[in-house]
Amino acid sequence: MNSPRILEIRRGVLEKNDLLAQSLRARFDAAGVMVVNLVSGPGAGKTTFLQATLRFLREAGAHPAALVGDLATDNDAQRLARSGAPVRQIVTGGNCHLEAEMIASHLTAWGIDLNALDYLFIENVGNLVCPASYDLGEHLRVVLLSVTEGEDKPLKYPVLFNSADVAVFTKIDLAAAVEFDRPAAAAAVEAVHPGMTILDTSAKTGEGMDHWIRMLTHFRQTLSQRTLT
């Protein structure tokens, strides 16, 4: 018997995903489409929020589209398609998160012309843990937290909240009814991601949506000056 020797490797375990995500981002940049990854727990209102976002953007003359991840159904895609924007469902078959490979293969199968789009939204699977580790090639990661969920969610899922760029509080039309403690929720976000932008929205009443749309538009302009053509 001989003693073990060390074979050095030093490579990221998710290197394959990360490289693919980088090449997707380069493709999105070249096509001039800004990509937004929406993450949240189940029931935070991602689909309703996205539905309103697509509607507002289209009313403003922009060209958005959406890729929607779901464990088993295509209900969300059907709801979103009513906005008139191109929508494609990714049924993950039980997989708890989206990976860059799924985005790449669905873009190919979809055959959508990225050059004709201004925004592509990716609605991730409702899960506050797994989507954090996977770069999808997005420019902006947005985490949603509904007022009905409990103000300490960011403290329970710090990795996802830390990985996101913007936090959106949804269903604020219900805030008073559920005695949402906004300062506590904002403090929890600030604790796990100091300086993160927080937006208050209601897709139902439209409150705060103008602010969100302005932020998207501004972000896309900044991005196009930097990278988008």
Added chain:
Amino acid sequence: MHELSIAYSLVEMASRAAEDAGVTRVAAVHLRLGALAGVVKESLLFSYDVATEGTILAGSRLEIEEVPVALYCAACAAVSTLDTIQSFRCPRCGRPSSDVRQGRELELISLEVLDEQPAYS
């Protein structure tokens, strides 16, 4: 739970490296796991045994080195490690910071390999 899918990626990468190096037996796989990698150590250890089944790594140990978050604080001009990921504040002065310098690692560091040699030579 995505640790099983991560374990499969890890096993694929480690097996290929072992085969490329002409290794026939692997005693251990060394991994660095950051506190912000979004991976639960216990779940990964459990998944590892499942993912290695029938591969060159079957029966090997997964050694995980946990890496804490390190934050840069501009006021202190210093990097400090955190013992929690629920409060991104400089442990020296208490000021908040989002300048993460360490803690997102999910890195295959090395393999501990056993070279088989003829018993009588």
